[in-house]
Amino acid sequence: MTRFTRRQALTLLGGSAVAAACAGQTPGPVSPEGVAGTDAFVPLHELAQAKGLRFGTAMSAGQLDDLRYLEIVRRECGVLVAENAHKLYTILPQPDAWNFAPGDALADFAQDNGLGMRGHTLIWSHPRWLPDWLNETEFATAGEAEAFLDSYIGRVAGRYSPFIYSWDAINEAVDPATGELRETPFTRAMGPEAIDYAFFAAKEAAPGATLAYNDYMSWEGGHETHRTGVLRLLERLISNGAPIDALGIQSHSNEDMPNEYTPEKQRAWRAFVDEVVGMGLDIYLTEFDVNDTDLGPDIEMRDRLIASYTRDYLDLMLSYPQTKELLAWGMVDKHSWLQGFMPREDDVEKRPTLYDSNYQAKPMREAVAAALRAAPDRA
Ligand code: XIL
Numbered sequence: 382m383t384r385f386t387r388r389q390a391l392t393l394l395g396g397s398a399v400a401a402a403c404a405g406q407t408p409g410p411v412s413p414e415g416v417a418g419t420d421a422f423v424p425l426h427e428l429a430q431a432k433g434l435r436f437g438t439a440m441s442a443g444q445l446d447d448l449r450y451l452e453i454v455r456r457e458c459g460v461l462v463a464e465n466a467h468k469l470y471t472i473l474p475q476p477d478a479w480n481f482a483p484g485d486a487l488a489d490f491a492q493d494n495g496l497g498m499r500g501h502t503l504i505w506s507h508p509r510w511l512p513d514w515l516n517e518t519e520f521a522t523a524g525e526a527e528a529f530l531d532s533y534i535g536r537v538a539g540r541y542s543p544f545i546y547s548w549d550a551i552n553e554a555v556d557p558a559t560g561e562l563r564e565t566p567f568t569r570a571m572g573p574e575a576i577d578y579a580f581f582a583a584k585e586a587a588p589g590a591t592l593a594y595n596d597y598m599s600w601e602g603g604h605e606t607h608r609t610g611v612l613r614l615l616e617r618l619i620s621n622g623a624p625i626d627a628l629g630i631q632s633h634s635n636e637d638m639p640n641e642y643t644p645e646k647q648r649a650w651r652a653f654v655d656e657v658v659g660m661g662l663d664i665y666l667t668e669f670d671v672n673d674t675d676l677g678p679d680i681e682m683r684d685r686l687i688a689s690y691t692r693d694y695l696d697l698m699l700s701y702p703q704t705k706e707l708l709a710w711g712m713v714d715k716h717s718w719l720q721g722f723m724p725r726e727d728d729v730e731k732r733p734t735l736y737d738s739n740y741q742a743k744p745m746r747e748a749v750a751a752a753l754r755a756a757p758d759r760a
Pocket residue numbers: 464465552597631668718
């Protein structure tokens with residue numbers, strides 16, 4: 382596979398024919414900001430950087446073969462996150478079967494192209510997403526569970542240190558139905574301390590990396606218990622002195638559609654975010670996309686609602702100077718995990734990301750750009 386450096390890619394993009402080929406078949410207008418490759422076009426990561434933010438995307442190792450996708454990532458992003466390659470189910474699918482190849486390939490791509498990298502995630506504290514062999518493990522003592530966490534986290538976070546500048550130390554530990562911690566082999570052996578312990582182990586292995594607790598509580602109706610549980614967990618981590626820097630707000634909207642982001646829900650959501658920043662934590666928007674499962678099939682209508690929601694959601698979130706990261710969960714519709722998750726009944730392709738499946742920028746990209754331009758400066 383030919384790899385271009387970021388500089389080479391940008392030089393290539395200076396030629397409009399090549400830019401058009403990279404962005405899609407025809408050099409049609411992509412936004413009022415201009416066509417990719419022209420002077421008017423400003424990459425999202427530059428707009429973000431100008432405000433003290435980082436912009437990037439998740440990507441799977443398989444997508445390294447999609448050259449048109451890579452052009453978009455190189456052009457728009459300053460940060461990469463592995464969609465699945467740094468998860469435990471990829472790295473350690475069986476005991477002692479270490480598999481770093483996909484995670485290394487993505488880290489190499491990031492490094493070769495001058496992108497930063499976030500790590501997602503050291504422990505996905507959700508039995509559905511732990512390999513069976515681990516779910517079936519009964520650690521005899523808390524010490525045995527600690528030894529596993531030390532060795533796994535030490536090996537993974539240590540391998541990519543200092544390149545990976547930030548990790549989701551723990552993902553989705555709170556059960557949205559009860560607000561309590563989900564049970565895992567680690568909590569069975571160690572109790573809630575398992576969560577704190579993972580943060581300490583991550584700090585030891587990657588002392589320079591910021592550490593986040595990441596979860597999918599959102600502004601949506603029915604997320605109240607989840608939000609309360611997450612606040613309780615954050616308070617616990619902080620009072621136990623765990624080295625946590627930020628809350629990762631995944632920013633998927635799944636149950637509620639973009640036109641259901643009402644002022645009332647926004648007020649309740651703002652109260653939650655106020656609590657989080659009041660604890661001294663930063664905010665990372667780690668997995669932004671917009672699900673359209675229940676919207677009608679009309680493309681123009683969906684794109685309009687999604688773009689309008691995107692602008693409103695990001696305006697609110699970027700109004701907090703504590704919000705430091707904006708990561709999209711994929712940049713091109715056809716590669717979005719949402720095509721398979723909560724599928725549409727009419728089987729029409731979803732439009733959850735910034736670029737359509739022909740690699741053309743959509744109104745959603747314009748909404749992200751506008752929100753970044755409007756965002757207040759942060760240190
Ligand atoms: C998803 C990936 O996008 C899918 O490819 C995979 O099959 C399952 O995981 N919250 C998270 C992410 O923290 O890791 C999930 O990613 C999406 C929801």
